[in-house]
Amino acid sequence: MAVSTSSVITLNINGEKHTLPVDHRTTLLDALRERLDMTGTKKGCDQGQCGACTVLLDGRRAVSCLQLAVAAENREITTIEGVAEGDRLHPVQQAFLDLDGYQCGYCTPGQICSAIGVIEEHAAGWPSAVTGDVRPEAGPPELTAEEIRERMSGNLCRCGAYVAIVDAVARAAGTAAGPAGTEEAAA
Amino acid sequence: MREFDYQRAHDVAGAVALLGAALDTRYLGGGTNLVDLMKTGVERPARLVDIRELPLDLVESTPEGGLRIGATVTNGDLAAHPEVRRRYPALAQAVLAGASGQLRNMATVGGNLLQRTRCGYFTDVTRPCNKRVPGSGCPAIAGDHHNHAILGASEHCVATHPSDMAVALSAFDAVVRYETGAGGGELPLRDFYLPVGDTPHLETALPRGALITGVTLPPLPIAGHSRYRKVRERASYAFAIGSAAAALDVHDGVVRDARLAFGAVASRPWRATAAERVLTGAPATPETFAAAADAELAAARPLEHNAYKVTLLRNLTVAVLTELAEEAAR
Numbered sequence: 001m002a003v004s005t006s007s008v009i010t011l012n013i014n015g016e017k018h019t020l021p022v023d024h025r026t027t028l029l030d031a032l033r034e035r036l037d038m039t040g041t042k043k044g045c046d047q048g049q050c051g052a053c054t055v056l057l058d059g060r061r062a063v064s065c066l067q068l069a070v071a072a073e074n075r076e077i078t079t080i081e082g083v084a085e086g087d088r089l090h091p092v093q094q095a096f097l098d099l100d101g102y103q104c105g106y107c108t109p110g111q112i113c114s115a116i117g118v119i120e121e122h123a124a125g126w127p128s129a130v131t132g133d134v135r136p137e138a139g140p141p142e143l144t145a146e147e148i149r150e151r152m153s154g155n156l157c158r159c160g161a162y163v164a165i166v167d168a169v170a171r172a173a174g175t176a177a178g179p180a181g182t183e184e185a186a187a
Numbered sequence: 188m189r190e191f192d193y194q195r196a197h198d199v200a201g202a203v204a205l206l207g208a209a210l211d212t213r214y215l216g217g218g219t220n221l222v223d224l225m226k227t228g229v230e231r232p233a234r235l236v237d238i239r240e241l242p243l244d245l246v247e248s249t250p251e252g253g254l255r256i257g258a259t260v261t262n263g264d265l266a267a268h269p270e271v272r273r274r275y276p277a278l279a280q281a282v283l284a285g286a287s288g289q290l291r292n293m294a295t296v297g298g299n300l301l302q303r304t305r306c307g308y309f310t311d312v313t314r315p316c317n318k319r320v321p322g323s324g325c326p327a328i329a330g331d332h333h334n335h336a337i338l339g340a341s342e343h344c345v346a347t348h349p350s351d352m353a354v355a356l357s358a359f360d361a362v363v364r365y366e367t368g369a370g371g372g373e374l375p376l377r378d379f380y381l382p383v384g385d386t387p388h389l390e391t392a393l394p395r396g397a398l399i400t401g402v403t404l405p406p407l408p409i410a411g412h413s414r415y416r417k418v419r420e421r422a423s424y425a426f427a428i429g430s431a432a433a434a435l436d437v438h439d440g441v442v443r444d445a446r447l448a449f450g451a452v453a454s455r456p457w458r459a460t461a462a463e464r465v466l467t468g469a470p471a472t473p474e475t476f477a478a479a480a481d482a483e484l485a486a487a488r489p490l491e492h493n494a495y496k497v498t499l500l501r502n503l504t505v506a507v508l509t510e511l512a513e514e515a516a517r
Contacts, residue, residue: 005190005191027222048219060263061288066218066293067222067293071195071215071239114289126263126266127272129283134276137273152288153424154288154290
């Protein structure tokens, strides 16, 4: 069998196909940023611990720093550049803007992609580690501030904008954020 | 990172043929542990065989009333599956207690079982480590070991297995299914991980080149009354410093049957059989639960900085069993 350390691959990113040669060691994160000039996805720790590089793979949130680009062929990849509809921001983007869900903004693309995933996982009835009763008979948990904090725990924010991030996710999900509230921050 | 060949497998036979008996070839599932270890040089494969597209991504009921879980089912899908949540709630809780949402969407069941320890000496290639370089020594024993093993360790290695999922699988008598070029086989999870002894680099009883194809859970009505509790150094997204998966069948205030396993205390998920023997037939009281924990932890051999785990596991056992007993009384 032929042994090769590089391949020509085709990635489906935000509905467009991109064909490029890659060294197999290239992560999806580096392919996006260094090869395709899609720098919206950020590199934080490069170890799967900070969530800055979060993208959606087949609609599910994932960290692109631990995803080899060559293994992302045949996947539908959505980055922060692809979540808006033309000039209309995604509701999660709009909520982060309206409620100041950031300070420096570096973790924000990952936060937003992760929040989009969180809202879809919750809508599908997925429980979390803080869900009291995981049995399906208990019904889907309410997306409280506690649930949002747990579900978003894979995204670190060194500026500490967590309070507003939780509010923004809650607003985008169309729920109340619980104790932190959303209305004052919006005023 | 060492350069490597990449092959995508389309069926199980093809995957095991691609791997063959080559020592420096690895199966690639979600990659959440393997790719990380390749970046740091702990793993240096010459070839990856990508198994993510194999048809092993289903959770199915068995005719006997158990579940067959495919090896490439993601942790996210496993924890969300209605039958897992209904029949084995502690398994769903254990999976949800691990890693982050992003990592759970990537990580697979087979890879979760085969993930490596997070011992800081193992992951740092500039340090000695008997698991990474046999015979090089274990700096953890006289060094940083506050989150290392208290049970079943040896003078050669005190690392813990980091999985939450495997703790629940252990409590529920799961069986690992695998395939090799010479045919398939099964390993009960209790025999899956090898004793540490003087060979900490040999971690599982899988034959060389074997591909995990899935995990089978037996029908286990008691698992419907189960719970996983995890103690960690922050509220979320951290490895356990101690955890327990428990199931309890209580009738008229007496324990008829019990399942108990500990996490973050040994090189493998630790099935607490001595505790289970104390529990069975005894009154469902905190005193019984404490006696059960003591029976299991009598074998603990903590190091200078992790003796707290003995107390932690004792309290955790009493707490989780008390919760289950109160639930049963309602």
